[in-house]
Amino acid sequence: MTYLEKLTLCLRIQKVGRFVSGASLSIDDAHLHNEILVHMPQLHTFKFYISTETNAIYSNLRFSNDDIQQTFINMKYGQTACIMDYYGACGTLCHVYSLPFTFTHLHKITTHFPFIVFDTVTNLFVYDIFPFEHEFFMRINQTFPLLKCFTIENDRREHWNYDDNPSYSIIESTHLTSLEITHAGQYYVEQFLVKTNTLLPRLTRLKVEYNDLKTIATNFTREETRHNCSKVKQLIVEELIVFSKYVYQYFPSL
Known part of the structure; x- marks a missing residue:
């Protein structure tokens, strides 16, 4: 060389x-x-x-x-x-x-990240032992404006009770196509699938724990989560399970 x-x-x-x-x-x-x-x-x-x-x-x-x-x-x-x-x-x-940062992937950042815009990052993995709250995801949306693939992992899933605060701004992730929430808990499923919290107009791939999804979607009947599920073409769960007809009705693009 x-x-x-x-x-x-x-x-x-x-x-x-x-x-x-x-x-x-x-x-x-x-x-x-x-x-x-x-x-x-x-x-x-x-x-x-x-x-x-x-x-x-x-x-x-x-x-x-x-x-x-x-x-x-x-x-x-x-x-x-x-x-x-x-x-x-x-x-x-x-x-x-x-x-300037020129890479597309940023792996395993915590709640402590700088107040700069990473405008080349499309793939992000966040991890912490402290809970992620709505304000954190608002910062993520502002800091990574072109984010396409987002993975969330949190070791303290039982220590955060979702605060349905009406003063929170709705997060709109216009480029996000892939979301993974497999080691974080149902509160993060609530954060991202309920349309009054987050709008995901391009979400086509979702990896999630089935029981968390079933709970937050109220056994696949909840209207508030239906919107962000409507374009999902790939639903990945770690459990070995045969999806019921209600799942396919809830995810019409599967």
């Missing part, structure tokens, strides 16, 4: 205690240079997105966004940004990326 002039790098590392020597929980400029960039003397354009998910039990160190960004201060390929988060007793998530 001696003559390489442009490089786009997307790298995801999961359950790794350190990425080089020491107890680092993230990627830094030194590692990128010593292991990758030093072998590309002709390189003049470098775009990257590197995501690490690890276990803080390997280290007593805790870094902030500023700590990580300081390691890139001398990088000659432009500005960088970082999203650093800790969850539970030992979980660590770190996203480091060049600016």
Whole structure:
């Protein structure tokens, strides 16, 4: 790769205690240079997105966004940004990326993400041990305006009771075609399928736990959820089940 002039790098590392020597929980400029960039003397354009998910039990160190960004201060390929988060007793998530962000996928962000617009992201996976509430999804809709595929996972599904607040604005996700809510609980099914909460005019693929769907749709009779289900062509459930005629009536595009 001696003559390489442009490089786009997307790298995801999961359950790794350190990425080089020491107890680092993230990627830094030194590692990128010593292991990758030093072998590309002709390189003049470098775009990257590197995501690490690890276990803080390997280290007593805790870094902030500023700590990580300081390691890139001398990088000659432009500005960088970082999203650093800790969850539970030992979980660590770190996203480091060049600016402007040019990638289509962003994997496993929490409620702590920057107030910038990611106008290239079409696939997003959100995860947290704290509940996601309506305001969070409003921010998601504003921050990721071209979102097409959305996956929601939340470990504290039983700790959030849906607040049917009439002052909430209706979220309209005009580009969303695929929605996955399989490890989050029925409250998130309520959030996205009830038309007075969210409008999904292009939703064609839905992955959901069947019992949650059946409960929120009131055994496939509820009018408020029918609208967002009307164009779904692919309904995926983890349970082995034969859909009744009522399911097909409720999802007429299946």
